[in-house]
């Protein structure tokens with residue numbers, strides 16, 4: 338139990354540092370977002386999908402149900418984001434730039450929900466045995482830096498203030514700790530977890546391809562930006578080889 342709480346505090350630090358990094362280098366936000374888009378692709382392809390396939394094989398789940406969850410994650414966020422634009426944009430400027438502070442907040446809240454599940458993952462890992470728990474924790478801590486980075490990038494890109502971005506960063510950083518503590522009180526069925534993974538993969542694919550990547554290229558495209566995206570994917574590929 339002490340290990341679970343200590344490791345979830347490490348996720349807090351990792352997420353928070355990622356967010357501060359994005360605030361510090363906000364004049365380089367385009368480069369950060371190009372890298373982050375690659376990271377998201379890598380997380381979906383080399384982290385989430387292999388885990389889904391593993392769980393589907395172990396429990397003999399119906400893979401179509403997981404894919405429905407993926408489509409739901411993609412479409413739900415798409416609908417949410419565009420509905421915010423329809424309801425809050427009253428001028429052409431707002432529509433053409435596809436940006437609104439509330440979209441940043443909705444994205445940050447979705448990342449907070451995910452971070453809660455990161456914490457749940459650590460707790461559940463330790464319920465299996467300490468080795469599994471530690472492996473999950475390493476996976477979570479190493480990618481949480483990018484969770485924090487994405488939270489701040491999406492907040493700032495949608496024209497939120499530094500102060501509000503830090504507030505949402507704090508929320509995203511604290512939720513893994515809450516998620517880890519929650520596993521001391523309740524049990525999460527494997528079926529729910531695999532559906533969550535599908536749903537989250539859909540969400541990541543959407544924000545990666547529809548928000549973060551277009552934002553990275555919104556001023557101008559360059560080979561450097563494309564290189565950073567490839568680097569982001571390779572980064573996650575490399576990390577996931579070791580865990």
Ligand SMILES: [Zn+2]
Nearest residue numbers: 452455481484
């Ligand atoms: Zn995470």
